[in-house]
Amino acid sequence: MDVQGRQLSETVWTKLDRKAGAVVELTIRQLRHKISTWVVLSLGAVLMIMLLAFYIDAVRDGFEPVDNDGDSVDEDRDGYPLGQERKYGTSDWDGEQFPGSGTYIYEGEIDWNDENREISGNRTWEGMAYLESTWIDFDYKGGQWDYIIDWDDVTVCPDTRGVVFEDWMPDYSTACQLENGTYVTNGKFTAEGNLSVPMNYFLSWGYITGIFEVPKDPKEMYIDEDDIDWDGSGGSQGIDDDGDCLRIDWFTQNDVNGDLMWWQEPHNPDSNGNGIPCDVIWVIDPETGEVISINADSSVDEDPVDENYVGEAGHRTFVIATGKIAFVLLLGLFLPLFLSLGLVRDETERGTLHYLLSKPIHRGEFILYRVLGYLVVVSIFVLFLSLFMALITSVIGPGDSLVRIGDFPVWLGIAFTTILVLAAYGSLFNTIGLLLPKYGVYLCIVIGVWEFAMGFTTLISPSSTVASLSVSHWGLQLIDSIVLASWPDTIQFSQMSYAFSLDTGLEWIWSPPVHTLDTNNPYMGIITSVVVLLSTSAAMIGIGSAVFSKREIM
Amino acid sequence: MTSDPPAVMLEAVSKWYGEVIGINDVSLAIDGGVTGVLGPNGAGKSTLFKLLLGRLRPSQGAVRLFGTDPWESTSPFRRVGYVSETEPLYEWMTALDFLTTMARLHGMTREEAKNRAEHVLDFVGLSEVRHKEVGKYSKGMRQRVKIAHALVHDPDLIILDEPLHGCDPLARTSIMSVIRELGNRGKTVIVSSHILEEIERITEQIVILHNGRLLALGNLHAIRGLLDKHPHRIMLETESPRKLAKELISEGPIYGVRFPEEGCLEIQTGDLSAAHAILPSAIVNSGIKVTSVENPDDNLDSLLGYLVGG
Numbered sequence: 001m002d003v004q005g006r007q008l009s010e011t012v013w014t015k016l017d018r019k020a021g022a023v024v025e026l027t028i029r030q031l032r033h034k035i036s037t038w039v040v041l042s043l044g045a046v047l048m049i050m051l052l053a054f055y056i057d058a059v060r061d062g063f064e065p066v067d068n069d070g071d072s073v074d075e076d077r078d079g080y081p082l083g084q085e086r087k088y089g090t091s092d093w094d095g096e097q098f099p100g101s102g103t104y105i106y107e108g109e110i111d112w113n114d115e116n117r118e119i120s121g122n123r124t125w126e127g128m129a130y131l132e133s134t135w136i137d138f139d140y141k142g143g144q145w146d147y148i149i150d151w152d153d154v155t156v157c158p159d160t161r162g163v164v165f166e167d168w169m170p171d172y173s174t175a176c177q178l179e180n181g182t183y184v185t186n187g188k189f190t191a192e193g194n195l196s197v198p199m200n201y202f203l204s205w206g207y208i209t210g211i212f213e214v215p216k217d218p219k220e221m222y223i224d225e226d227d228i229d230w231d232g233s234g235g236s237q238g239i240d241d242d243g244d245c246l247r248i249d250w251f252t253q254n255d256v257n258g259d260l261m262w263w264q265e266p267h268n269p270d271s272n273g274n275g276i277p278c279d280v281i282w283v284i285d286p287e288t289g290e291v292i293s294i295n296a297d298s299s300v301d302e303d304p305v306d307e308n309y310v311g312e313a314g315h316r317t318f319v320i321a322t323g324k325i326a327f328v329l330l331l332g333l334f335l336p337l338f339l340s341l342g343l344v345r346d347e348t349e350r351g352t353l354h355y356l357l358s359k360p361i362h363r364g365e366f367i368l369y370r371v372l373g374y375l376v377v378v379s380i381f382v383l384f385l386s387l388f389m390a391l392i393t394s395v396i397g398p399g400d401s402l403v404r405i406g407d408f409p410v411w412l413g414i415a416f417t418t419i420l421v422l423a424a425y426g427s428l429f430n431t432i433g434l435l436l437p438k439y440g441v442y443l444c445i446v447i448g449v450w451e452f453a454m455g456f457t458t459l460i461s462p463s464s465t466v467a468s469l470s471v472s473h474w475g476l477q478l479i480d481s482i483v484l485a486s487w488p489d490t491i492q493f494s495q496m497s498y499a500f501s502l503d504t505g506l507e508w509i510w511s512p513p514v515h516t517l518d519t520n521n522p523y524m525g526i527i528t529s530v531v532v533l534l535s536t537s538a539a540m541i542g543i544g545s546a547v548f549s550k551r552e553i554m
Numbered sequence: 555m556t557s558d559p560p561a562v563m564l565e566a567v568s569k570w571y572g573e574v575i576g577i578n579d580v581s582l583a584i585d586g587g588v589t590g591v592l593g594p595n596g597a598g599k600s601t602l603f604k605l606l607l608g609r610l611r612p613s614q615g616a617v618r619l620f621g622t623d624p625w626e627s628t629s630p631f632r633r634v635g636y637v638s639e640t641e642p643l644y645e646w647m648t649a650l651d652f653l654t655t656m657a658r659l660h661g662m663t664r665e666e667a668k669n670r671a672e673h674v675l676d677f678v679g680l681s682e683v684r685h686k687e688v689g690k691y692s693k694g695m696r697q698r699v700k701i702a703h704a705l706v707h708d709p710d711l712i713i714l715d716e717p718l719h720g721c722d723p724l725a726r727t728s729i730m731s732v733i734r735e736l737g738n739r740g741k742t743v744i745v746s747s748h749i750l751e752e753i754e755r756i757t758e759q760i761v762i763l764h765n766g767r768l769l770a771l772g773n774l775h776a777i778r779g780l781l782d783k784h785p786h787r788i789m790l791e792t793e794s795p796r797k798l799a800k801e802l803i804s805e806g807p808i809y810g811v812r813f814p815e816e817g818c819l820e821i822q823t824g825d826l827s828a829a830h831a832i833l834p835s836a837i838v839n840s841g842i843k844v845t846s847v848e849n850p851d852d853n854l855d856s857l858l859g860y861l862v863g864g
Contacts (some may be wrong), residue, residue: 022658033646351642355703358607358636359659360628553609 019361020369026356027373031339040338041381044331048385051326052392055318059396063310065224068501069302071244072222078143080214083222086244088214089251091263095143096188102211109204110197117199122192127203128169131183133193140190149175149187157184165198226303228500230282234291238280238300245269245278245299271298280499285520291492294499304500311398313493313504319393319407320483321509323414327382328475329455332421333448335378340426341444343370344548345433353553364545367430371541374426379419386415406487413482420533421475425451427540428471434544434551462511474515474532481513481525488522559621560585561633561711561742562606567615569601569766576601578766579615584744588737590753590774591746593763594858599746600639602763603715606744607636619711632660635704639715641696645689649680649699652688653706660707667706674702678732694725701732711742718752730756750857762861769861777857779827786826788833791846795819801840805832 031037067073071083076091078098085092088099096104104124110117122135126147142148150173157176161168164184170176173187190208197203222242229239240246246269253261260266269277272295280300283293296302344367347353356366390411394404428447432440454470462480467473483490491512498507513525515532562584569576577598593599604610605617608624608631617623619630644652650671657667675681678698683691688699697717704712714733718726733756736743747753753760754774762770762777770777792798798819799811807829810822823829826849837844850856 016661018661018663019659022655025658026655029647030644351638351640352644354607354609354636354638354640355644355656356659357609358631358634359656360631360661361659362628552611554604 016365019359020365020372023356023361023366023369024373024376027343027370028377031374031377034339036338037377040335044335044381045385047326047330048322048389051318051322052389055393056396058314058318059398063307063314066306066310066503067223067303068306068503069226069244069299071242071303072219074143074219076143076145078146079216081217081219081222083225083242083244084214084217087250089253089261089264091261093145093263095146096148097263098143098214100212100214101142102208104208105206106204107206109202112200112202117197118194119197119203119205120194121205123205124188124190124208125185125195125203125205126188127197128165128186128201129184129195129197129203130178131175131185131189131191131193131195132181133183133191135192137190147173147188149173149185149189151175151189154183165201222303224303224305226299226301228280228301228304228309228496230280230301234282234284236274236276236279237282238278238296240278240300242299242303245297267298269297272296288488290488291495294492294495296499302500304496304502306502309493309496309500309502310504313497313502313506315393315397316483316487316490316493317505317509319410319414320479321505322389323410323417323479324455324459324476324509327386327414327418328421328479329452329472331382331385332418332425332472332475333451335381336374336422336425336429337441337444337448339378340371340374341429341433341441343367343374343426343430343433344544345437345440348437348553357553363549364541367434367544367548368541371423371427371430371537374430375419375423378422378426379415382418382422383415386411386418409486410483413486414479417475417478417482417529420478420530420537421471423537424471424533424540427537427544431540431544431547434548459509463514468515471533471536474529474536477513477515478526478529478533480510481516481522481529483510484513484522485526559618561620562744563616563618563621564602564605565616565618567605567612567617569605569610570613575766576610577605577612577763580763580766580768581615582761582768582771584742584761586740586742587759588733588743588745588757590757590760591744591763592748592750592753592760593746594748594855596765597748597763598766599748599763600715601766603636603713603744603746606713607631607634632707633710635707635709635712637697637700637704637712637714637717639719643688643696643699645687647688648685649675649688649691649702650684652699653703656703657706662707670706670708671702674705677705678702679728692725694721694728697721697725697729698732701729705736709741712736712744714743714745716746716748718747718749726752762858764858764861769858777861786823786829786849786851788821788823788826788829789814789846789848789850790819790821790844791817792819792842792844793817794842798837798840798842798844801842802833802836805829805836807832 071081071086073082074080074092075082076093076095078095080098082092084099090097090099090101107123110119136151138151140148141150154175154177157164157178170184170186175183175185175187177183195203226240226242230237247267252264255261272281274281278297278300280294280296282291284290285292347356357363390408394407397404397407429444432443436443451470451472454467455472455476457464457467458473458476462477490510494507494510496502497504513522515528516524517528560583564580564582567580568578591599591602601610605612606619606624608628611625617625620633622630624630653671653675654667657670658664662670672681675684678701680695680698680702683695688696691699701714701717717729721729733743733745737757745753745756758774760774760777761768790798795813795818802808802821803811807823807825808821809824812820812822814820821829833847
């Protein structure tokens with residue numbers, strides 16, 4: 001009983017609750033009877049199922065090892081991966097250059113106008129000639145983009161093209177064989193025999209020195225070969241497992257001026273500038289104990305075992321991207337566009353508004369209860385969807401435990417954020433529906449485009465001032481804050497993705513929250529974002545109420 | 555000791571829609587009983603009701619419901635039930651459902667609301683079909699659902715905008731008896747119509763609006779009495795109109811006759827009541843057979859014509 005001796009059920013507040021309950025319930029039931037409600041909710045559910053299908057497919061395929069530092073390639077196709085060529089100081093863009101390929105020493109030549117155009121011997125030849133061979137070194141091979149003839153590909157010279165060296169000549173780095181067994185060459189080869197150089201053509205010869213046998217490393221040796229060496233503490237860490245930072249015993253080749261050859265890039269083993277060559281600086285926040293920054297010297301820990309890191313970071317990327325793009329930007333905008341724009345407007349158009357306005361309910365209250373009714377519908381839907389996503393992804397996601405319990409706060413946070421965004425857009429669109437009953441939908445679409453643009457601006461540049469003039473910005477910031485509060489080591493995963501070139505997308509989709517009032521505390525980020533979103537909703541409902549309360553209803 | 559303010563009070567109320575006048579300088583007070591608001595389409599009846607329901611703000615003057623301005627406060631609506639002229643309902647709801655929801659909008663608990671809904675549905679004769687969706691109701695049933703909705707919170711003032719419009723005779727009779735019953739129960743009931751006969755069957759207390767002006771206010775018979783003192787026509791159908799005319803022209807209240815068509819006599823009188831008083835005996839004395847007696851001027855248009863024309 002209150003001070004006047006009335007039962008609680010008889011007080012004004014309780015009656016208000018009952019009216020609120022009645023309007024909210026009526027709104028829910030009305031939305032349930034609208035086809036557009038079911039269409040837009042179904043589309044939202046289909047979107048989530050499609051995303052889940054992609055996720056399940058990705059998990060089933062597993063996490064393929066990735067060559068993060070790109071040294072397992074063999075651009076010149078000489079059989080030696082870039083990582084191995086680097087150690088031997090050879091170019092991976094020149095097929096004649098490979099570990100143990102030796103150095104060609106020039107001895108002599110027949111120029112285009114020399115009189116004597118015949119020569120015999122066992123040498124390495126380079127140029128255009130007729131070759132009557134007694135021996136050919138078929139093992140002398142290069143790779144792509146070299147001048148060495150590949151004897152496996154030699155064909156019969158075509159007689160349909162006319163006279164060779166007059167009407168045509170063999171392609172670059174090839175040879176062909178005439179009917180009498182003589183070869184016609186245009187390339188580099190090692191052979192013994194008699195060579196005849198046609199007038200106006202050129203042939204040089206010499207020998208190759210310093211050849212030694214180097215077994216070809218398999219490409220796989222240069223994938224995941226420099227794992228992250230970190231003991232969990234801060235400071236200087238890291239081991240250059242593959243030696244491409246320290247470069248001890250690496251060959252370097254210099255040109256006549258003493259400069260590095262073009263393929264030998266200059267190297268600074270202390271790019272992070274801490275005076276320690278080839279290390280990684282790990283900065284740990286003394287308060288939280290979490291990694292907040294990683295600064296690696298180039299080529300240190302740069303090709304980690306992806307499975308250990310990409311799995312977890314990739315899973316988080318999926319959760320965050322789904323929360324930001326699918327929940328906040330797509331559901332957050334499309335649900336209110338279909339469900340809130342006509343909350344009051346449609347009653348006017350249908351001619352049923354008088355049933356509600358001839359009751360002792362202030363018009364402002366009425367708008368609030370209508371928006372609440374809409375929010376109940378969309379909130380149940382969003383909660384259901386987020387829990388569904390949480391259940392599936394937390395069971396099949398990476399990790400040793402059966403269910404990733406730690407994911408649930410993030411998914412619930414995503415649902416909470418989406419509901420706040422839906423409240424803001426719902427209040428805004430309902431007010432626009434009141435202000436501009438006929439053309440409001442077009443203004444809402446324009447606002448939707450703006451919100452999308454600002455949402456993606458926030459993803460690219462979270463501290464953008466312009467973007468902070470949008471609801472989507474604060475929604476995305478709230479998710480960033482909730483993620484950091486629930487998964488404090490996300491900064492570590494994000495920094496690792498950036499520092500070690502891990503292919504996770506985490507550093508693109510997530511950034512530490514901006515609006516923490518310089519505290520870097522994610523809970524402060526949550527508070528500021530929630531306050532802004534709630535204030536936006538309240539302001540929109542306030543404007544709608546003010547307009548509606550003073551509007552004459554014909 | 556202070557008396558309760560009247561249910562409805564308008565003080566010099568005017569409402570303009572730009573250049574168009576909706577209501578012009580109307581002052582009236584209504585409290586208790588059934589009051590008919592009469593007027594042709596466009597007379598200002600709907601404007602008057604919208605002002606009473608706080609949907610329009612008066613351009614001039616003051617509107618009060620139970621002493622409170624309905625534009626500023628929704629508190630009077632606790633005591634007001636409104637039946638609109640417009641047709642739509644929430645088609646997918648059952649009558650019981652609809653009424654329960656409407657009752658809850660007045661702050662009743664779910665249980666109270668349901669009991670009240672059952673009660674008023676019984677009152678308007680719809681309890682048999684209360685679980686049927688209103689979209690499947692006939693016009694008359696829909697009208698009764700709307701009336702029930704206006705009664706569900708037991709209001710002191712019930713406003714009905716053209717409640718008989720489009721109803722069949724059976725539904726009209728039923729709705730009229732509901733309205734009379736409400737009046738008998740001491741409620742203030744305001745019913746609008748553009749048909750004099752309808753209002754006449756419900757109440758004697760009327761307000762006549764025309765072109766936004768309050769033309770007359772008071773007892774229908776008193777207003778009719780004024781009308782009776784003015785030139786009036788009585789149409790008689792008889793086999794011998796000329797013979798009958800000769801007999802009647804000598805009677806005091808009758809000052810002229812006309813023969814508009816075969817077998818028809820039109821009597822012109824300055825006092826309708828006096829003419830009707832002498833007609834039966836005069837006809838009997840003449841021995842001429844008369845098949846019908848009609849008063850063509852006894853309708854709203856004539857009334858308005860008289861009132862406007864002075």
